[in-house]
Amino acid sequence: MIDTLxxxxxxxxxxxxxxxxxxxxxxxxxxxxMMGAILKQLVGRGGIPEDIRxxxxxxxxxxxxxxxxxxxxxxxxxxxIASFSQVFICIDALxxxxxxxxxxxxxxxxxxxxxxxxxxxxxTGRPHVKEAIQRYFAKAxxxxxxxxxxxxxxxxEMRLDRDDEPEAMxxxxxxxxxxxxxxxxxxxxxxxSPLSTMYTY
Amino acid sequence: MAQTINTNAVTYGDGNINCPxxxxxxxxxxxxxxxxxxxxxxxxxxxxxxRHDSVRTGRFNGVRDWLLETRQWREWRGxxxxxxxxxxxxxxNPGVGKTYLR
Numbered sequence: 001m002i003d004t005l006x007x008x009x010x011x012x013x014x015x016x017x018x019x020x021x022x023x024x025x026x027x028x029x030x031x032x033x034m035m036g037a038i039l040k041q042l043v044g045r046g047g048i049p050e051d052i053r054x055x056x057x058x059x060x061x062x063x064x065x066x067x068x069x070x071x072x073x074x075x076x077x078x079x080x081i082a083s084f085s086q087v088f089i090c091i092d093a094l095x096x097x098x099x100x101x102x103x104x105x106x107x108x109x110x111x112x113x114x115x116x117x118x119x120x121x122x123x124t125g126r127p128h129v130k131e132a133i134q135r136y137f138a139k140a141x142x143x144x145x146x147x148x149x150x151x152x153x154x155x156x157e158m159r160l161d162r163d164d165e166p167e168a169m170x171x172x173x174x175x176x177x178x179x180x181x182x183x184x185x186x187x188x189x190x191x192x193s194p195l196s197t198m199y200t201y
Numbered sequence: 202m203a204q205t206i207n208t209n210a211v212t213y214g215d216g217n218i219n220c221p222x223x224x225x226x227x228x229x230x231x232x233x234x235x236x237x238x239x240x241x242x243x244x245x246x247x248x249x250x251x252r253h254d255s256v257r258t259g260r261f262n263g264v265r266d267w268l269l270e271t272r273q274w275r276e277w278r279g280x281x282x283x284x285x286x287x288x289x290x291x292x293x294n295p296g297v298g299k300t301y302l303r
Contacts, residue, residue, distance in 0.1 A: 019249050028246060036245025048240055056240045068244065076244075113287045120277060124291045137288040141273045145293035 005088050014086040017041035021096040029097060031104040035073040038089060042080040049083075052076050074108060081116045094125035094133075102129065106136040113137075149182055156181060 005016045017038040021029060043049055055076065059066045068076075081087045089109065094102060113119050123133060124145075133140050156178050163169055268274055273289065280286035 017249075019247070025247075033245045033247050037247040037249050040241050040244050041249070044241065048237055052240060052244070053236075056236075056243055059243065065243075073244070109288075117287075119287065120280065121288045122277075122291075123288060124293075126294060127292045130290065130292055133288060133290050139286070140288035140290050141277055141286065142290050142292055143268070143271065143273055145291050 005090075013084060014088065015042055015045075015084050016088045016090065018090040019092065021091065021093040023096040026096065026098050026101075029101060031101050031108055032068065032070045032073055034091075034101075034105060035070065035077055035108055036068060039073060039077045039080055042077070042084070042087065049076075049080065051079055070104075070108070074111065078112065078115050081112065081119060086118045086120070087116065088120045088122065090122040092124045094123055094129045096125075102132055103135075106132060110136045152182060153178065 005014075018041070019034055019037055039052075043052060055068065055072060059068065089112075091105075094105075097105060109121055113121065121137075123129075123140075125133075127144070130140075130142060160169070160174055160177065268291070277286050277289040
């Protein structure tokens, strides 16, 4: 999805920034750090804007240095976003944010979208974060994603093609594997283990 | 001073310890100077680009192309200014492949 947007970005003056929330680094995924990570992606290519360079120099003057505050990040981010014709922000696995960070993150995103109405925000997460999103974006477009047979079949075929013991495989066994996994699909909410490498996140 | 400012800024793999170190077109930052690199670490210790490399190599063609064909995607992607179509939320339980949408 991000790559699709990036391909289009090459032709237009738009830019894509992404974030992957991860419960394993929850403590570090503060709203401030997440906004900073988006900002990094916007300014990384075209040279660092002077306002950011100055803010960094100011922070260095304090003994030990100071980290940017959320309000600093938001100010710098809004300036950076305004320099592009359009910015796409993609955030994966919102449910892996700490609850307090999630609300603050959504509030910050709403703040950005009010300042730059062209900004588009793509979010993924478990169904329960929908309510939180709709508190800040009442008209958010929601698309439910569920595993479908077509995707699973494609994936199984790919994995079977890459089987590292081809001599242990024949067409009958191959057909059996595909048939039995697809046959069990209707009973599953979460995919069975052979698919776990595809559906880890 | 310049050395002390980022002592707490650890570069995380964002859960991607084994992610392949490949180059691609996605937000690859080439810093002009040491100061630029310091500023980047100061802005945030998070490095989402690393995780993206891992996702794109773990994905294979043919999955989830349908999203790009939906009316909702087109409305969001080509939306006029305004708050109505700002957010597109793909909702699903763990393991359904949200991360691997393309």
